C-alpha cells in the first residue's frame with residue numbers, strides 16, 4: 001500500500017474581489033501517494049492551479065486542512081512555508097521562467113548554490129538530455145530545451161515533490177513528448193512524487209492517478225492499471 005504524501009480535507013479557496021466571491025476551490029478532499037505521477041485535468045477555471053499552489057506552499061487555503069507527509073501546512077507562517085518549498089518542492093511552469101542573461105548551467109546553479117544537498121548543475125542538465133547545451137543562453141535554445149532547463153533547475157535540489165503547471169502548454173507535440181519523457185524518467189529514477197496539470201487529456205495515459213476537476217471540486221479520480229510511455233501518446 002503506497003504511503004500518503006499529500007492529504008487535504010475540505011479545502012476551499014475564496015477570492016473576494018469586493019463585488020463577487022469566486023470559489024476557486026469549493027471543498028476538496030484529496031490524497032496523493034509517494035512516488036506517483038498524478039495528472040490533474042479539468043476545464044479552465046476549475047481550480048487546478050489554485051490547488052497546486054496550495055500544495056506547493058505558494059498560497060494558503062481559506063478553509064480546510066492540508067498535510068504534507070504528516071506535517072500540517074494549513075496555518076504555517078509564510079516563513080515556514082518558504083522553508084517547506086525550499087526543502088521539498090520543485091516547480092515547473094508553462095513559461096520556463098529562466099533568467100535570459102544566464103546560461104543553462106548558470107540558471108541551474110541559481111538553485112544548486114543555495115540548496116542543502118544539491119546535485120551538480122551539470123548532472124541535472126545531463127539528466128534532462130542537455131549535457132551538450134550547458135553553456136547556451138535561453139535565447140539559443142528551443143522551447144522544449146528551455147523547459148528541460150527549467151526541469152533541471154527544479155530537480156537539482158533533489159525535491160521529494162515536483163509540481164508542474166502546464167509544462168507542455170507552450171510546446172508542439174514532439175517537444176512536448178520529450179518533456180514528458182524527462183518527467184517520467186525523473187519520477188521513475190528518483191521516485192519523485194510528481195503532479196502535472198494539463199489541458200491535454202491524452203497525457204492522463206502516462207499517469208498512475210488522474211484527478212478530474214469541475215467547478216472547484218474533484219469530480220472523479222481514476223487509477224490507471226496500465227500506463228503509456230510518453231512516446232506512445234499522440235496528440
Ligand SMILES: Nc1ncnc2c1ncn2[C@@H]1O[C@H](COP(=O)(O)OP(=O)(O)OP(=O)(O)O)[C@@H](O)[C@H]1O
Pocket residue numbers: 015017022023024025042043044045046047048049050051
Ligand atoms: N488572484 C485571483 N483573484 C481572483 N480570482 C482568482 C484569482 N486566481 C484565480 N482566480 C479564480 O479562481 C478560479 C480557479 O482558477 P485556477 O487558476 O485555479 O483554475 P485552473 O483550473 O487552473 O484554470 P486554467 O486551466 O485556466 O489554468 C477561476 O475562476 C479564477 O478566475
